[in-house]
Every structure is written in C-alpha cells, then in structure tokens.
Amino acid sequence: MPEGEVSFNLDDLKDALPEFQDAVHEIQMVISTVGGALDGLDEFGATRGKYASESFENQLQFITDRLKKAIEDYEEVLGEPVIDPETGLPTWPTGPGSGSSGSDDDDDHGHGSGGHGSKPPKDKDQDDDDDDDHPHGAPPGQSGTGDGTAPGNSGSAPGQSQSTGSGTGQSGQSGTGSGTPSGSGAIPPVPGVGGTGSTSKKTDEDEEEDELLEDGEFQAPGYVSPQNQPVVQELAEKQLLLTETRTRLATLEEDRVEKAETLQRLQAAAAANPDSGLEERIERLKQEITDIDTELYYGQENIPELEAEIEALKKRLEFVAIGPDADIDAIRALEGGETSQWIRDATRNEDNSVNCVNYVVNRMPIPPELPFNAHLWDEQVMKHGPKYGMSIGTVPLEGSVLVMEREHSYANDIYGHVMYVEKVEDGIVWVTDNNYPDKLVRLDHLTTETSGPYIKYLYFPWQTKV
Known part of the structure; x- marks a missing residue:
C-alpha cells in the first residue's frame, strides 16, 4: 500500500459509527455538566472554561460529521461505474474495502485514490463552500434560513416576528436569508449600523461632521466666548455620545456574529444528539x-437624531467661528470690554447728541476699523472681518448688529441705520437703538421690512450669542 494511504472496510466503518456517536454523546453530557458548574465561577474563569469546553465539543461534532460524510461518499463511489483507462469500458468496484482513502490533501472527503476499481476523487470545486469553521451551517451573512427579520433590516421592532423575511449579511459579506416562521431556531441576519445589515464606511460628509474630533477626542474651536461655552460643551457631549454609540454598536455586532456562530454549532449538535x-x-x-x-x-434609531442635533449645534457655532487669520488676542481684548473712548467721542453728533452709530459703540465693544456711517458697516466687516472673526448673515441673533442700507424704508436715506439686537424669541426680534435706548422694541413694530436686500446682521465672536 502506498505510503500515506489507509485501507478501510465500509461495513466495519458503518458498524463503528453508532458506537462513536454514543461516545460523543456521553462526552457532550459531561461537557454540559461542567458548563453548568462553570456558571458559579468568576466571570473571567467561567468564560475561559466554557470557551475551551465548547471548542472541544465542537471538534467532536466536526469529527462525527466528517465520518458520516465519508461513509456517504464511499457508498456513492460503490454505486457508480468507473471507466477503465486501459479498455475504455465501465467497471464497478468489487465490494467494500476495494478503495483506499486519499492522502492528507484529500482528507476533506476521504475518497479513493482513483486507481483500478475505484472512482477518481470527487472534484473539490463543488465543495469550496464547505468551511471547516462552520461545519453545521452557514454563518450570518451567508445563505441560509432565518427566523424573521432582524432589527435594522426591515424597520420592525425587536421581539416581533414575520412569516418570511430577508436580510443582507454581516459587514464585509453578502448574502440573503429566506426567513422562516419565528421559533424555527435558526439565526437571523446580523443587523448593521446603517440599518441594512452591513456596516457602511463613512462618507466625505461623515468626515466633515467629525471635523471637531481628532483621535477620538473633541477639539474645541480656537476661540469661544463665555456666553457660547454651553453650546460648545453640549456639542462635545453629543459628539462623545455619538462616538460611544457607534463603538458600542460595532462591538455588539461582533459579539452577535460570534454568538450566532456558536448557536448554530450547538443547534447542530443538539439535532444529532438531543440533550436537555x-x-x-x-x-x-x-x-x-x-x-x-x-x-x-x-x-441605530438614536444615531440619526444625534447626528441631526450635532449638525444643528455646528451650524449655530458657524455664525461666530473664527478663521485661521484671526487675531485671538485682539478678540479677547474686546471680550467683556468696551469701545475705545476716542471712538465713542468721535461718533457723537456735532451737538453732542447720540446717533445710531454712537449708540451701538456704547452698547457693545466695537473694533476701531468698524465705525463709519451706518450703511457702511457691512462693507467694513467684509474688509476687516477675518482679523476679528466678524461675519455677515441674514439670521437675527442676540448680540448681533442689524444694519439697514440707505434704501431701507426705516433708515436714513443718507447714513443708513444700525440697531443692536437684544434678544430673539419665537422668531420675534427685539432691538434697541438711539431712538429707543432704554426700551426693547419689536422690530416688526418699527417696520414691515424685516428682511430683504436692505437689511443684514453682523456677528461678533466676543458678543453674539448663538
């Protein structure tokens, strides 16, 4: 007999199979008993012990399955003719034991070596899907039956069942699972964070959303005024919660895949040898x-809501965000301070009365480059905005300055007009100016032209509240 080959008698092999199965069943009973005892151990010790026992049990079941398949394959060999290479005529094996098992390279099936009176080895291409890691069934994500639609695949809540269903596989795999009625004992597909059964990679938009995150840590803007610190703090907390949620979901998916594979092996073992x-x-x-x-x-339900809240907070902070060319020291000098005295004096009327520009520079700290005629303030912000982080928009915010062009119906047709926005509540803008310095007035009570091309808002990082 060639080295590396072993002869066997089919009848002897079939007779030995029941005895081997009985021995495996007894060993499984012992393992189950040991598993129950391990429940009382510390979590670490129990986990290691159960893992080892389950691994040994799975190996035994794997050997049993391979032995059964070897018998089935060999019976198939005995039932089919083989073409004699010398005569070209069909021949049949003379009986059990006439063939020999293949070398180690063919141990997947135990077929004969393909000589006279035996069938050539079975083509392994048709068994490429037989993964040694999953001898009893396809893992989640590969084709197989499922007991309904898993959460994240069809939108149904956990605990609900469906008579039929389908779902895509786990991350990195593809496949479909035809659902069976709930309670069949099969494993549903692994749900994905994206709600489609797969974990999708981040898009460019996702990367932009995480621009304030670096190495998993929140990066605060270069400058934040005290009144906007709560917004930044809320953003940091929600960013952290989103990161933790995504990490937790990824861990859960990995844990689920492992448990699903273990469950499939245990179900196969129980089907072969019922045991309580x-x-x-x-x-x-x-x-x-x-x-x-x-x-x-x-x-998965919480993630879109968190992302929307984070996006809203970021948009609020954009109103007072400073650029790379901003002079943070100059900005900090204005924070909580007041406009230079010479500017406050220079902006008064000739009769020393207060005009709208003089009112605003006394109401809040204004940099020296800004105080020109009222209608020119937005142009000055365009010139000097980068240095102080100032910007222009159409959204009224507390602590912003409202600029009316000369064409505005409420403004002076030579100088324009400026007002200070005291607060915004339920869409109502409350302002003060030189005409109403001690009383908050609703903008829509002063003019019906509350928006349009002749009205703008100026935002100041040290003063405007988002």
Whole structure:
C-alpha cells in the first residue's frame, strides 16, 4: 500500500459509527455538566472554561460529521461505474474495502485514490463552500434560513416576528436569508449600523461632521466666548455620545456574529444528539442574541437624531467661528470690554447728541476699523472681518448688529441705520437703538421690512450669542 494511504472496510466503518456517536454523546453530557458548574465561577474563569469546553465539543461534532460524510461518499463511489483507462469500458468496484482513502490533501472527503476499481476523487470545486469553521451551517451573512427579520433590516421592532423575511449579511459579506416562521431556531441576519445589515464606511460628509474630533477626542474651536461655552460643551457631549454609540454598536455586532456562530454549532449538535443540557444553553444563547438585537435596534434609531442635533449645534457655532487669520488676542481684548473712548467721542453728533452709530459703540465693544456711517458697516466687516472673526448673515441673533442700507424704508436715506439686537424669541426680534435706548422694541413694530436686500446682521465672536 502506498505510503500515506489507509485501507478501510465500509461495513466495519458503518458498524463503528453508532458506537462513536454514543461516545460523543456521553462526552457532550459531561461537557454540559461542567458548563453548568462553570456558571458559579468568576466571570473571567467561567468564560475561559466554557470557551475551551465548547471548542472541544465542537471538534467532536466536526469529527462525527466528517465520518458520516465519508461513509456517504464511499457508498456513492460503490454505486457508480468507473471507466477503465486501459479498455475504455465501465467497471464497478468489487465490494467494500476495494478503495483506499486519499492522502492528507484529500482528507476533506476521504475518497479513493482513483486507481483500478475505484472512482477518481470527487472534484473539490463543488465543495469550496464547505468551511471547516462552520461545519453545521452557514454563518450570518451567508445563505441560509432565518427566523424573521432582524432589527435594522426591515424597520420592525425587536421581539416581533414575520412569516418570511430577508436580510443582507454581516459587514464585509453578502448574502440573503429566506426567513422562516419565528421559533424555527435558526439565526437571523446580523443587523448593521446603517440599518441594512452591513456596516457602511463613512462618507466625505461623515468626515466633515467629525471635523471637531481628532483621535477620538473633541477639539474645541480656537476661540469661544463665555456666553457660547454651553453650546460648545453640549456639542462635545453629543459628539462623545455619538462616538460611544457607534463603538458600542460595532462591538455588539461582533459579539452577535460570534454568538450566532456558536448557536448554530450547538443547534447542530443538539439535532444529532438531543440533550436537555444543550437545549438550555441554546435557549440562553438565543435570549442573549435577542437582547443584543434590541440594543442594536434602539442604538441605530438614536444615531440619526444625534447626528441631526450635532449638525444643528455646528451650524449655530458657524455664525461666530473664527478663521485661521484671526487675531485671538485682539478678540479677547474686546471680550467683556468696551469701545475705545476716542471712538465713542468721535461718533457723537456735532451737538453732542447720540446717533445710531454712537449708540451701538456704547452698547457693545466695537473694533476701531468698524465705525463709519451706518450703511457702511457691512462693507467694513467684509474688509476687516477675518482679523476679528466678524461675519455677515441674514439670521437675527442676540448680540448681533442689524444694519439697514440707505434704501431701507426705516433708515436714513443718507447714513443708513444700525440697531443692536437684544434678544430673539419665537422668531420675534427685539432691538434697541438711539431712538429707543432704554426700551426693547419689536422690530416688526418699527417696520414691515424685516428682511430683504436692505437689511443684514453682523456677528461678533466676543458678543453674539448663538
């Protein structure tokens, strides 16, 4: 007999199979008992012990399955003719034991070596899907049956079942699963963070949303005034919560894949050798997977809401965001201060009365480059805005300056007009100016022209509240 080959008798092999299965069943009973005892150990020790016992049990089941398949394959060999290479005529094996198992390279199937009176080895291409890691069934993400639609795949809440369903596979894999009625015991597809059964990569927009995150840590803007610190703090907290949620979902998905594969192996073992201990472990594992699905479902539900809240906070901060050319020291000097005295004196009328520009420079600290005629303030911001982080917009905000062009119906047709925005509530803009210095007035009570091309708002990082 050639080296590396082993002869065997089919009848002897078939006779030995029941005895081997009985021995495996007894060993599984012992493992189940040991598993129950491990429940009382510390979490770390129990986890290691259970992992080792389950691994050994799975190896035994794998050997049993391979032995059964070897018998089935060899019976198939005996039932089919082989073409004699010398005569070209069909021949049949003379009986059990006439063939020999292949070398180590063919141990996947145990077929004969392909000589006279035996069938050539079976083409391994048709068994490429037989993964040694999953001898009892396809893991989540590959084709197989499922017990309904998992959370994130169809929008149904956890705990609900469907008579039929389908879902895509786990991250990096593809496949479909035809759903069966709930309670069939099969594993549903792994839900993905994106709600489609797969974890999608971040898009460019996602990267922009995370621009304030670096190495997982929130990066505060270069300058934030005290009145806007709460907004930055809220943004940091929500960014952290979003990161933690995504990380948690990724961990849950990995945990679910591992538990689903373990459950499939245990179900296969229980199907071959019914045992109450195995059934209890299977039920516990099913409950753990259900709990994971529930957390995945609600975690996925929370992500869009968190992302929307983060985006809204970022847009608010954009009104007072400073650029790379901003002079932070100059900005800080204005924070909580007042306009230079010479500017306050120079902006008074000839009769020393207060005009709108003089009112605003006394109401808040204004840099020296800004105080020209009222209608020119927006142009000055365009020139000197980068230095102080000043910007122009159409949204009224507390602490902003409203600029009316000369064409505005309420403004002076030579100088224009400026007002200070005291607060904005429910869309109502309350202002003060030289005409109403001690009384908050609704803008829409002064003019019906509350928006349009002749009205703008100026934002100041040290003063405007977002």
